[in-house]
Amino acid sequence: xxxxxxxxxxxxxxxxxxxxxxxxxxxxxxxxxxxxxxxxxxxxxxxxxxxxxxxxxxxxxxxxxxxxxxxxxxxxxxxxxxxxxxxxxxxxxxxxxxxxxxxxxxxxxxxxxxxxxxxxxxxxxxxxxxxxxxxxxxxxxxxxxxxxxxxxxxxxxxxxxxxxxxxxxxxxxxxxxxxxxxxxxxxxxxxxxxxxxxxxxxxxxxxxxxxxxxxxxxxxx
Amino acid sequence: xxxxxxxxxxxxxxxxxxxxxxxxxxxxxxxxxxxxxxxxxxxxxxxxxxxxxxxxxxxxxxxxxxxxxxxxxxxxxxxxxxxxxxxxxxxxxxxxxxxxxxxxxxxxxxxxxxxxxxxxxxxxxxxxxxxxxxxxxxxxxxxxxxxxxxxxxxxxxxxxxxxxxxxxxxxxxxxxxxxxxxxxxxxxxxxxxxxxxxxxxxxxxxxxxxxxxxxxxxxxxxxxxxxxxxxxxxxxxxxxxxxxxxxxxxxxxxxxxxxxxxxxxxxxxxxxxxxxxxxxxxxxxxxxxxxxxxxxxxxxxxxxxxxxxxxxxxxxx
Numbered sequence: 001x002x003x004x005x006x007x008x009x010x011x012x013x014x015x016x017x018x019x020x021x022x023x024x025x026x027x028x029x030x031x032x033x034x035x036x037x038x039x040x041x042x043x044x045x046x047x048x049x050x051x052x053x054x055x056x057x058x059x060x061x062x063x064x065x066x067x068x069x070x071x072x073x074x075x076x077x078x079x080x081x082x083x084x085x086x087x088x089x090x091x092x093x094x095x096x097x098x099x100x101x102x103x104x105x106x107x108x109x110x111x112x113x114x115x116x117x118x119x120x121x122x123x124x125x126x127x128x129x130x131x132x133x134x135x136x137x138x139x140x141x142x143x144x145x146x147x148x149x150x151x152x153x154x155x156x157x158x159x160x161x162x163x164x165x166x167x168x169x170x171x172x173x174x175x176x177x178x179x180x181x182x183x184x185x186x187x188x189x190x191x192x193x194x195x196x197x198x199x200x201x202x203x204x205x206x207x208x209x210x211x212x213x214x215x216x217x218x219x220x221x
Numbered sequence: 222x223x224x225x226x227x228x229x230x231x232x233x234x235x236x237x238x239x240x241x242x243x244x245x246x247x248x249x250x251x252x253x254x255x256x257x258x259x260x261x262x263x264x265x266x267x268x269x270x271x272x273x274x275x276x277x278x279x280x281x282x283x284x285x286x287x288x289x290x291x292x293x294x295x296x297x298x299x300x301x302x303x304x305x306x307x308x309x310x311x312x313x314x315x316x317x318x319x320x321x322x323x324x325x326x327x328x329x330x331x332x333x334x335x336x337x338x339x340x341x342x343x344x345x346x347x348x349x350x351x352x353x354x355x356x357x358x359x360x361x362x363x364x365x366x367x368x369x370x371x372x373x374x375x376x377x378x379x380x381x382x383x384x385x386x387x388x389x390x391x392x393x394x395x396x397x398x399x400x401x402x403x404x405x406x407x408x409x410x411x412x413x414x415x416x417x418x419x420x421x422x423x424x425x426x427x428x429x430x431x432x433x434x435x436x437x438x439x440x441x442x443x444x445x446x447x448x449x450x451x452x453x454x455x456x457x458x459x460x461x462x463x464x465x466x467x468x469x470x471x472x473x474x475x476x477x478x479x480x481x482x483x484x485x486x487x488x489x490x491x492x493x494x495x496x497x498x499x500x501x502x503x504x505x506x507x508x509x510x511x512x513x514x515x516x517x518x519x520x521x522x523x524x525x526x527x528x529x530x531x532x533x534x535x536x537x538x
Contacts, residue, residue, distance in 0.1 A: 158259070
C-alpha cells in the first residue's frame with residue numbers, strides 16, 4: 001500500500017486505505033518545496049516523485065508473478081513517462097529485467113467526444129508484444145473519474161486478451177464515476193470535483209511535481 | 222483543435238488545422254496494423270456516401286475509413302434512386318436529415334453543392350469533390366504523403382503540378398494546402414489551360430525545360446479530365462502526352478534527379494505518363510492511396526455534427 005504520510009499541516013489527507021499487503025519498508029516521506037504560485041499547492045516535489053516511482057516499482061515487483069509475463073503499458077501522455085520511469089527502476093532492481101512495454105493512446109476510445117471543447121491530436125498506440133496471457137500493468141499519472149482507464153482497458157483488449165490487467169498511478173485523487181481502482185498509487189489525495197490536480201514531468205513539462213489548485217471553475221493554463 | 226462541422230475546401234482551414242489533420246493521420250494508420258482493425262470513435266454514427274459523380278477509389282476510401290472508426294456506412298445509390306426521377310439535392314438532403322444521418326460525404330459535378338447541403342443539414346458534410354472547385358481530402362492526403370517523405374520539413378520545397386489546371390479541383394486544393402504549409406508550387410500546362418485567375422503565388426512554366434530549371438522536388442501529374450471537358454483544349458491525347466506528359470525521356474530526367482512522383486489516380490496510361498513510371502521507386506502513387514484512408518479517418522475523427530451533445534442528453538454543447 002502506498003499512501004504518502006504527509007505532515008499534518010498539509011491540506012491533502014492520507015486516506016490510508018490498504019489495498020495491498022504492506023510488504024516493503026516505508027521510506028522517508030517527501031517534503032514539499034516552496035510554492036510556485038499564490039493559489040497552487042505543490043504536494044509532491046521532484047524528490048517526492050522519485051520516491052513515489054521507487055515505491056511503485058517495489059510494490060509491482062513484490063506482488064506474486066505466478067508465471068505470467070509482465071508488461072507495462074503507459075497511457076499517453078504522462079502515463080507513458082511514468083511507465084518508463086517505473087520500468088527503469090525495476091530494471092535496476094532484482095527480478096525486474098524481463099518486462100516488456102508499450103504505449104496506449106485512448107483518443108479513439110473516449111466516451112466524451114460530443115462534449116469536448118477541443119479534439120486532442122491523435123497519437124499512435126504501440127503494443128509491440130502480444131498482451132494475451134500476460135499480466136499488463138497500465139500506468140497513468142492521475143486517477144480521477146476512472147473514464148480514461150475504462151477507455152484504456154477497451155483499447156488494450158483490441159490488441160489481445162491479457163491474463164490480468166492492473167493499474168498503477170502516481171496520484172489517486174478519488175471521485176470515481178466508474179467502479180475502477182488502482183492496484184498501486186504513489187499518492188492518495190482527498191479532493192473535491194472542483195479541484196484541479198495535475199502532474200508535471202520534466203520530459204513533458206517545464207517543471208516537475210504534483211500540484212493542486214482548489215476550487216477553480218476552469219483548469220489553469 | 223476545436224472541431225468544425227464541415228470540411229468543404231482547403232481555403233477555410235487554418236494552417237494549424239491542416240497540421241492537426243496531418244499529425245493525426247499517421248497515428249490513424251496504426252489502426253491498420255492491429256489484430257482488431259477498428260476503434261470505436263464513430264460507433265453508432267451513420268456515414269452516408271452521396272456520390273452523384275462516379276468514383277470507386279474515393280468512395281471506397283471513405284467507406285474503409287468510416288468503418289475503421291466503427292461507423293455504419295450507407296452508400297446512397299444515386300444512379301438508381303429517385304434522383305433520376307428529378308428529385309432535387311435539397312429534397313434528398315431533407316430525407317436524409319429525417320433519417321438522422323451524422324456525416325454526409327458528397328461528390329457532385331457542380332461546384333458549390335456540398336456547401337449548399339452543409340447549410341441545410343445538421344450532419345457534418347465532407348466535400349469529396351465538387352465540379353472544378355475543390356477536393357480537400359485529396360489535398361490533405363497529398364500533404365500528408367509529403368510530410369512523411371520530408372519529415373514535416375516544408376521550407377524550401379518545390380512541387381510542380383502538371384496538367385489540366387482549369388478543370389482540376391485537385392490542382393486547386395492541393396496547391397492551396399501546400400502553399401499554406403510553406404511549399405512553393407509551380408504549374409505547367411498548355412497555355413490555354415493555365416487560368417488567368419491562378420493565384421499569384423504560383424510559379425508558371427510554359428515548358429518542361431523551364432520547369433526543370435526551377436528544380437522541383439516533386440512532380441505532381443494531374444488527370445486529363447476527359448469527362449469534364451466540354452471543349453477540346455488540345456488536338457489529341459497523344460499531342461498532350463508529347464508536349465506535357467511524362468514521356469520516356471522526361472521519366473529518365475525524373476529518375477536521374479530523384480524527383481518524387483505523384484498522381485491522384487486513376488492514371489490514363491500513355492497520356493499523363495508512360496506505363497513504366499508507375500514502377501519508379503520514388504513514385505508515391507500507391508502511398509497516396511494508403512494515406513487516403515488514414516487522412517479520411519483523421520478528418521472523420523475531428524469533425525462534429527450539430528447537436529451531437531444535445532442528442533446524447535449530455536451537458537452544455
